[in-house]
Amino acid sequence: MSKRRIAAVCALFLLLSLCSCSEQTAEVHSTSVPTATLAPEEVPVPKPSDPMDGVYPATSLEDAAEILKQAYEGMVPQLTFAFSDAELSLQDRSIFLQNASSQVLSQYPELKYAYQLDCTDGPEGTVCQIRYMPYKLGYPDGMPEGGMEIRCLADLVEVADAHLGETEIPIAILDPDLLVDDMQRALQQAGYGYVLYMLNSDATAICAVPGNSDTLEPSVAQARELKNLTQSIAEQIFTDDMGDEAKLRAIYRYIVEHTSYDSRYYQDPNALPYESRTAYGPLKYGTAICGGFSWAFNMLCQEAGIPCWNVTGVAAGEEHMWNCARMDGEYRYFDTTWDAGITNEAQWRYFACTEEEITQNHQWGPGQEELIHALTDAT
Template sequence: MISSVPEEFASVLWWRAGGFAAAVQYLEMDWPGDDGREQRVSVTSLSEIQDELARAIEAGEQPPAFDLSGVPEQEGVPLAVKNLYYSILSNNPRYKYAYDFNAEVGPDGLLRCTVSYMPYRTGDYPDGFCGVEVDSLRSLIKVARDGLGQENIPIRITNLSLTVDDMNKALQQVGGGYLFCQLNRDGTAITVVPQGGLTLGEARARLAEIDELAEQVFQETVAAGMSQAEQAEALYTYLTQNVDYDFRYYSHPGEMPYESTTAYGALHNNLAICGGYAQAFQTLLEKAGIPCITVSGKAGGENHMWNMARIDGRWLYYDPTGDRGRADYGFLYCGVKGEALDRHTWDADWSNRLSEALFSL
């Protein structure tokens, strides 16, 4: 037994405590790294527990058991520690791979915490698990688009640098407002939920109809030989001239159909609010082979959606809602740089990262 004690400790223990008895006492202690042994940490405050929890979550490990004998007020500690977990994730959103948490004090007085990690962070996928590999935001979007006929698309995320928030925000580019895509609770699948009161099949059929409508507009609007900038402006002009704003959004929001928030409202009903304008423009530009994303933020203090498209190698902004009816007077937001969006506020860094991730050359 004594031979298993690290040399730097064994000699000191033997000399100070009188030999064999001290060596046995040493071996009965809980030392980190011993196979099968529970790691324990004595704490005197909640802040010490928080520091240790943050360290464990950062490393993707289970926290040690906490000896609370030095904590003055122990009643309600499990709930307080669970609130610490929420605080850690709030201050460090990249830790959201730690998707669940439990804290209990056992009969021995030790506080034991259990963190549930998404398998992509720990590699702990269930035996026999099969999922489409996802190594980037681009591949995540492709997998989602290819699997829109399923309610759950199993995935295996292989890139540890991907964050839960970024993946869920990127998935907002999929589904055209009729299919809502997001990671499931443990990050092993993309869930696909129909919107607007439709079934999954009806939502897919609606997206197919939007695609047909966009193709028709593209064929009627874009002429051979047009440059990318000319194609984008022609399609932008079509939207701003032919689509009216659905002012029921302000006057009678309960009467406004869901369609007005989608490209279907813009391309079929010629009536939409900002989401419909932006998604319609994105769909039209895709017909032209022009990379485009929707951008969410605020304009004049109100929630708003517009577009960012790569024209001749440059990423520029378009706000067809803001320019509706202005074709004869001159557009304000047609193919402009971010500085021109003086009424808009948005996470420009995220838009830049997403656009480059999805459409990098």
């Protein structure tokens, strides 16, 4: 299995199975290379507005990282570094600078639009060619052919789901202020739990990766079958005269009355079926963990024409997932998992909570508060 495939599947399980695995931040692994020493000439660290066309000493990883940070902020296309150790190979120097770059992007994720650093030998030192995602530069070489317009984070989700089955969807990001991590998190809202979406390296396309199978085709088939199941249930629980609140009550009632928590998560995690992490659990088998509850609520809201998002975080000391959905023009929070089995509406505790109410015992996951606010502001 390829590294990309492994990473993709791990990311999907992160979203789907909160309650069964914790969210992790990718670690940067540094490769040990000889430590650079001070170059013969001292060169001051430039300001971001400088052209940065001098030669900069690679004195330490931290100093190189600071220079790269300022270059990324100013979107400088090329830098030259001087290493005093003439015995260092180009490979070692490249690894050193790649590690410095990884340090920058780990500490300042808003600079991840600097997506590639290529090192070559130059007459004055090690030359770094830096590539930036073209949406940050206004697409100087032209818009991606056939690119779907992306004006906000919600557009990413809509475009991905509308092109279910395509392995690569060209996009044109029209808001240069969108952050790479925010876009990647938004794409986790697409795919119905069976297809994982992510930006390609330069953010000119959305790429699809299978979530629970070796190839994309069966994952897409499962997603489509699940959409058909969701549509069938929606036809049973909705009537033409229902408003948003009535539809949300019908969705909530159906899930909490028809779904029990899948105790295999605690008793025998290895026996927990993948379906319990998706809307299949509640809608077909009547059992799920929080990811399944949340996806079922999300997909039925989509059938109702109600904007809805999955929210990940921590509740009762465990990784958890719940929902944010629009009700009569205002966004509220819903947790069907914690109301499972309660048939009396008057006893529902987590239907249409305000943000202040839900955050009393539900804590945002990393980046979730900003993501949900951005998604709700756009819809």
